Amino acid sequence: MAAVLNPLDYRPEDAAFNADPFPLYRRMRDEDPCHWSPRLKAWVLTRYDDVRRACLDAGMSSDRLRPFFASMPTPEQERIRDIIRYLSAWMVFRDPPDHTRLRKLTASVFNVKSMHAMRPDVEEIADWLLQRIGERTQVDFIADFAGPLPALVIMRMLGVPRxxxxxxxxxxxxxxxxxxxxxxxxxxxxxxEAATHEMAEFFRAMIAARRTQPRADLLSQLVNLRDETEGQLSEDELIATCILLLFAGHETTTNHIGNGLVALLGFPGEMARLRADPGLAAAAVEELLRYEGPSGAQVRVVAQATELHGKTLRAGDRVFLLLNAANRDERAYPDPDRLDLSRDGVPHLAFGFGTHICLGFPLARLEGQIAFPRVLDRFRRIEPAWTRLNWFDSMVFRGVSTLPIEVAR
Ligand code: HEM
Structure with a gap:
């Protein structure tokens, strides 16, 4: 057993680590599955079973922002007033019963049925973006396709103009x-802070407009929902929920589509299979999410002290659940570093698990299932046109900001 686990100490600013964190994740799973990272000042869990169990554990709290805000000196709190105001009302950072109420209300209008009804819109937007690329052979897959697609989809659903x-x-x-x-x-x-303020004012104005003139969009439904069940969704919660849906609705899906293409380029045989058989799209999306999901980690705070792999996690300790490490656990998946579009077995954890499992996953899946076959159908040849990919210096967001490719029809 290696005595020194320094390399396991996560270094987000280290581009080499970000380029390929998976060998280190393997070591963490094997050598120190409940790792204390002095740099993160947090525990880091990497095994599938541990991460899954932690997602289900009521003793692991999602209410991690409010204690963080409360620990800040007052002038610092003032500096990020609107971030505190709106992000504190995001369901993703709340525990029951607040979480239950916010999620139930939102899900009454943002649900499988309303998401699946978006299919023709997703197809139309995907086709429009591909058409806009036209005959160009040099493409930034993020700027030209993976970025705008999910943004335009959730914008259309909410009723935000293109x-x-x-x-x-x-x-x-x-x-x-x-x-x-x-x-x-x-x-x-x-x-x-400035961006949060501007986004909140943007939705405040749109909400006011929907109150006087409702439309056939999600925003009007959310507004009515509040009106009909008075006192249940405050104005701040309404604004916060709109921002959350807009934000969560595209940042992650963009990275899923971007990471997915990088993975397919790394496994040309699998790419050829998907191109030949678009019926594989649903399975492909699940395998691409497992192989390199866009949510690298989710964070919890220990609410009740617990023991894991001989370590004591005390109340108040932060815990990083590394979804992407769990999804490559050889204890759960044979040959986990291989992309295999016909893989079956345990479900991946890319959408989280349990109470906070991604609310938008039916929409994310739909977008991936429409995007990949259409891209492969449009471009018979796709080649990487980068020398080095610049992965985000983030544990939470796994993706790249630009993805240059060369394409031919
Ligand atoms: C591939 C794309 C996506 C991935 C990988 C993803 C992943 C996740 C994960 C891991 C969580 C759990 C966070 C936690 O437990 O702390 C989550 C929550 C959430 N996601 Fe997604 N997401 C995706 C797309 C979307 C989309 C398209 C929407 C909405 C339009 C969305 C809305 C949400 C919301 C509202 C929550 C909070 C749920 C709750 O706390 O109960 N996500 N997502």
Whole structure:
């Protein structure tokens, strides 16, 4: 057993680690599955069974932002007033009973039926984006396709006009600086705060407009929901939920489609299989999510002290559940580093598990199932056109900001 586990100490600023974290994840699973990271000041779980169990464990709290905010000195809190105000109302950062109420209300209008009804819109938007690429042979797959597709889908569902795409993307990327970036940038909080403020005001105005003139969109349904069940979804909660759906609705799906293409390029045989048989799309999406999902980790706070692999996790300790490490656990998947579109077995954890399992997963799946076959059908040849991929310096978001490819029809 290696005595020194320094390499296991996660270094988000290390581009080499970010380029391929999987060998290190394997070591962590084998040598120290409940690892204390001094750098993160947190426990890091990497085995499938441990991560799955932690997702189901009521003793692991999702209410991690409010204690963090409360620990800040008042001037710091003032500096990120709107981030605190709205992110504290995101269901993803709440425990029952608040979580149950927020999720139940939102799911009464944002559900499998309403998501599946988006199929023609997703197809139309995907085709429009591919058509916009036209005869170009140099493509940035993120800017040209994987970025705008999910953003335009959730915007259309909510009722946000297509012309606002640039604005929404910019604000959302800036908010991501607070949520997902580990880079020590002193300005990142100010940038994220300004973006959160602007996003909230944007939805406040749209909500006011829907109150006087409802439309056939999710936003009007959310507004009515609040009106009909007065006192159940406050104005702040309504705004926060819109921001959450918009934010969660595209950042992750963009990275799923981007990471998925990188994975397929790494396994040309599997890419050829999918191209030849679009009927494999549903299985392909699940395997691509397992192989390199866009949510690298989710974070919990220990609410009740517990023991794991001989370590004591005390109340208040933070725990990183590394979904992407769990999804490559050889204890759960034979030959886990191989992409195999016909793999079966235990379900992957890319959408989380348990109470907080991704609310938007039917939509995310639908988008992937439509996107991959269409891209492969449109371009008979796709080649990487990068020398090195720049993976995000984030544990939470796994993806790249640009993905240059060369294509031929
Ligand atoms: C491939 C794409 C996606 C992945 C991999 C993904 C992953 C996740 C994960 C891992 C969680 C659990 C977080 C936690 O437990 O702390 C989550 C929660 C959530 N996701 Fe997704 N997501 C995706 C797409 C979407 C989409 C398209 C939407 C909505 C339009 C969405 C909305 C949400 C919401 C609202 C939650 C909070 C659920 C709760 O706390 O009960 N996600 N997602």
């Amino acid at each position: 012309e606002d795409l640039e604005k929404v993307k910019t604000l959302s990327d800036r908010m991501a600086l607070f949520i997902g970036s580990s880079r020590a940038n002193p300005e990142k909080y100010d940038i994220a």
